[in-house]
Amino acid sequence: MRILGIESSCDETGVAVYDDECGLVAHALHTQIAMHAEYGGVVPELASRDHIKRVVPLVRQVTAQAGMQLKDYAAIAYTAGPGLIGALLVGAMTARSLAYALNIPAIPVHHMEGHLLAPLLDDPKPEFPFVALLVSGGHTMLIKVNCPGDYELLGQSVDDAVGEAFDKTAKLLGLPYPGGPYLEKLAANGDSTSYHFPRPMLDRPTLDFSFAGLKTAVLNAVHHATAQGQCDDKVRADIACCFTDAVCETLVKKCARALQQCGLHNLVAAGGVSANSAIRNALTDLMQQRGGKVFFARKEFCTDNGAMIAQAGMLRFKAGTYAPLKVDVFPRWPLSSLEAL
Ligand code: KG4
């Protein structure tokens, strides 16, 4: 049995085919990075328009790649949120129109559940229960995952998400959008002893995070170096390296605390920032020390993609989660229907 998965929550159109016996069969992705780069961030309206152009050709492409026809699908999964509303609507309407025409179920998928389960796309797969560290552009969360769909929030960022901190720091260092991968490359040439940036909220027992102070510390370091006429490539690499160190130590300590608190030995790290090699290495070291295991998605499935949506969709399809026909936005909304205040 095979299902189609469609991801369109932000700046990537991802489409994939997932088989309940052999796993991922085909996947394709169009990234809008080049289009948004000149604006230094995602422009929602441009994102929606581009999803419209890309989604149907990508559906045709993966269907052919899988040696299938549309009528062969058992269901169609799509990202129903969180994300940019216009971008989400493109994937939702495509999936639901196709499902309606084919008379098969449409399965709404939570984007973060897609990320969280992405490490299950490959072997070895983590066994439930585990602690998940979700680090993306919009979220930083520690979650106790009892089984698919049973998620207990242990802690989250009270301000910026880690990905946001990477992107803002990269911008300060003059790097292109999206900053995370560029900052990783720059940090590789840096000296980790040159700066000591704050490790936010490590002194408190909470499993919440805060990254706004770290970003301010980097801003001050950049201003200071610039004022001294010293903000050259070496100093920028040092700042990138020490910023990454501060993030790594914070994530490692909070993960250790979460594992301890839950009495668990398996850790899953997912979301775009989990593609970062320094973070992967730091978490791998932690789990070696603790005699446990850490699981990551392969790097291309850390950032947004259709494969994770197709996989989570299959789990939900098998559990009987279907979308009702109601679409939860209001394209026609008479002003007179509002209630008087
Ligand atoms: O999961 P994702 O693709 O989208 C969201 O759901 O937000 O995550 C995107 C985030 C961006 O902030 C990006 O800069 C960051 O993940 N990212 C990285 C790396 N690759 C992507 N951050 C650090 N190092 C990387 N190698």
Ligand code: ZN
């Ligand atoms: Zn994402």
